[in-house]
Amino acid sequence: MPADLAVLGLGHSGLPVAQAAVVAGIETIGYDADEETVAGINAGRPPAGGALTAAAVRRMISRGFRATTDPEVLGDVRTALICAPTSLGPDRALNLDAVRTAAHALASRLRPRTTVVLESAVYPGSTEEFLKPLLEEGSGLRAGRDFHLAYSPSRFDPGSRRYGYANTPKVIGGLTPACTERAAAFYGRLAAKVVRARGPREAETTKLLETNFRQVNIALVNEMAVFCHDIGVDLWDVIRCAETKPFGFQAFRPGPGVGGHSVSIDPNYLAYRSRSLGYPLRMVELAQEVNGRMPRYVCQRAAELLNEHGKSARGARVLLLGVTYKPDLPDQEGAPAREVALRLKQLGAQLSFHDPYVKEWQVADQPVPRADSLYEAAASADLTVLLQHHRRYDLQGLAAKAQLLFDTRGASPTGAAHRL
Template sequence: MSTSNVAIGSAAVSGMWVELDAKIRSHEAQVGVIGLGYVGLPLALTFKNAGFTVAGFDVDTRRVSELRSGHSYITDIPDAEVGEAVASGKLLATDDLNRIAEMDAVIICVPTPLRKTKDPDLSYVLSAVEAIAKGLRRGQLIVLESTTYPGTTEELVIPRLEETGLRVGEDFFLAFSPERVDPGNKKYPPSRIPKVVGGATERCAQLAALLYAQCIEEVMTVSSTRVAEMVKLLENTFRSVNIALANEIALMCAHTGIDVWEVIKAASTKPFGFMPFYPGPGLGGHCIPIDPIYLLWKARADGFPLRFIDLADEINSGMPRAVAIRAMQLLNLQGKAFKGARVHILGVTYKRDISDIRESPALEIIKLCLAAGAELFYSDPFVPVLSVEGRRFESLPVSPEVLRQCDLAMIVTDHSSFDYRLIADHAPLVFDTRNASAGLRRPNIVRL
């Protein structure tokens, strides 16, 4: 390439950059969000609330039409917010992926689950990238937010987008920015959770950071997409490993008759060097049980063993079984067989005050209880109907009459709307796996 061509080329690049930069600053940039789930929908609304016109893309036509009719399928987001956003014309929900080409900035928020073999399933990311590649044009900014192993952006996304003949950092811009949303957490809406951004090039990072800075209070730029990808996996591996430690200590404490909750509460008074993590019936949701396995897979592929992740996974995924066995022992101590016992599960979502049951430990506990012959009932204000092992259950009201009829009430999810005093007053035996009944001293309550 001659010097003048380089000069023309870089002038064109900086022209494109300046144009996108100005559009972002003036909020005239069209923002597209691919995948309108727990992550994508709140993010789309965050950009809309900052004054951008946002198009949300989803292949699930049912979700698209629900949004168009002003209905939110995510507990945290009220119907009114979606209805107002759609009616104002500032949020468009569509399954027409051809319109991605019209966007100035495109953010990918599609699922990254595991295959049955526990290998990363990047098919959703790849199909979203495919849809972008079809209409990729000069001057577009693409950001991947889906959680994935370090190297995904460089090894999978860049090659596919560059097959179009366009060059990253020259013709289009690309970054990775991990999603850190915490569903159900009112204290930290997306705008208040600091955002980490790593670009494929410095310019890519600058543009992506500028975009997020329009609606997120704090943005931190790191040196590469790999670092940004690794940040998310470190965060969730940290949680998984520490929860596993709390779980193992809880099992040991139960074995020796020590109240683990009292221990954690007292240890938490230390103002440095200790951070409380709590035991529970097992991990759930789309993040903590899955993300560390992405890292494990990558480490193994690179020939590096990551022992903490394996061990934490083993302990955490064994918790539903440990909880079910304990429930059997508790009934046994009362002279009751588990077979035929009426077991009432309180809360089936993977954590409190949300409606998400993905990977919820309650499902595994229910399966184990059914396999052991228990008669099963459940209550969950967020899940009116539940299917497990081909059986359909309906949520029951948490009333004195219902509670009196069970042999064991098991608190699996500590929803704040449950009346724990009422539960303790009327259930003959309560097994509390979340310490939701803290403060109630009753002989019929047993804690994990």
């Protein structure tokens, strides 16, 4: 059955935009080359660590959505969104292989007047320099004349109860003004507000600015956490006071590291791109360095706490709480918990973990025992470390049960735990 929309890549960003389209009444098909992913989605199971629940996927299926590995369906759509994942290669350059594969699948089936939008995280210039030639060579059509081409950064915030697809403005940058308008007309069916960029490069760079704004500000507050601990100042109270300022300040909070699908990648490829132009983006690289040091700092603090209570890290029983990158989600992409665990193991600690969203967890290809009874595990552990604050955790109750609680998220009641 023909569809109005094809979403290429059914991962972290692709499946949510497909869901938004289905909700808006758009006949949508999902394309992914991974057979296991496609079979799972069609059976009502989201990909492991995905942003959607099984119930949400089943509702999509009930409304006519389907996933396929057959690229022939791409020739019947009016709009195609490329949401293929990107990652860093060994040389720290951005790996666009998945985008290339999706482009090849689409190009030979591309029809005139189709609107193609890239949503993958890419460096500025990718839509014009990388995607456009692939589509034109494979289709014999010209972008901006025979088909419309644009870029729109993904802004999906998984797990958010406040912001969804409909109430988050979409930024659109087209190859030509007509391309922008065609893409804007499509996204206007999904989101209440569409913001037009001057072109695809501006839209691509918008994503980088948004991501690095968060990265740099988290780095600042992480440095403040170390500084305040050393001088005996309660940083969490400092933040509470500072965020009362109604202008010129936005509160960020420290943590054991920075994770997620874009945060750990965007600063690296932005820095890589800038170095290739002859100058580094020093603040971005420094922020990455600062945030990258936090797992090591967390382990240092953990060892100090054990020592202060007459115990050594070697042989200590340490319980890690929350191993995902974001609260109340199963996604572990880029989560600092794995590095924290690895460093604690190197110190000789005996690890266990608990996470209501993760049943099995490995570090350095070795399984970490899962605590079935949270309170019993906290009571028997020499140190309990909160790495991610899921809503299911009663931190007041945990503080009462745990021998020693180290809260890296500042989520526990004042005085109930040792905070980062």
